[in-house]
Amino acid sequence: MIKNEKIKASEVQLTGLNGEDLGIIATREALAMAKRLKVDLVCTSLMSSPPPCKLIGAGQAKQEALQEKQQARKLEQGPKVKEIRLTPQIEDHDLETKRQQAERILQSGDAVMLVVKISGKEGAKAKELLEMLLRDLSPLGRKRTGIQLSGKQAAVQLDPL
Incomplete structure (x- = not known):
């Protein structure tokens, strides 16, 4: 100047x-x-x-x-990745709260990592839960990777549009 x-x-x-x-x-x-x-x-x-x-x-x-x-x-810094943790047995009201939290994060321009803790044979239920959340959040963000099932958790990352 x-x-x-x-x-x-x-x-x-x-x-x-x-x-x-x-x-x-x-x-x-x-x-x-x-x-x-x-x-x-x-x-x-x-x-x-x-x-x-x-x-x-x-x-x-x-x-x-x-x-x-x-x-x-x-x-220059780019978006931050914020993690939201869930369980397969989550109640409807709690799921709605987590969905709203993810919406706020995506609207602010940051990425969201949705992680579902699993134990035993809950993998299918966790994947179903993540797919439902991905459908609901699709107007605000797109998934960077597919749903990854690894050991004791299932995870997917959503980037803001």
Whole structure:
């Protein structure tokens, strides 16, 4: 972010405090206007000629740059995987609560790992339960892998759409 005297162009495309277009102005005049209004002259892009600049309140320019950095970092990290644990003998009300929890997680942009703890011959029942949840959650997410039965648990991961 280039501010005030560091702008080297001879003229700039100036935007006012309220977003109004002030046209192409000599950089010296734009700096004088910024000082008179007690604000900063900030260059938004160096890729065009004349470069577009805005008049922004002193603290606001730093805050905008910080927000852009935070957004970039958030997008860079990608979705988190949150696990929801179930049992094959789950009651209807509890299942509905877990479904709603999974919906909230998917809507917030994170992935959900649905894990059903099994013991003995409950594998078929667990797979059936996961298939039912996948059908219910299909408008919000798609499965990354198939249902995986391994030892004492059955699991499937849903990614947000």
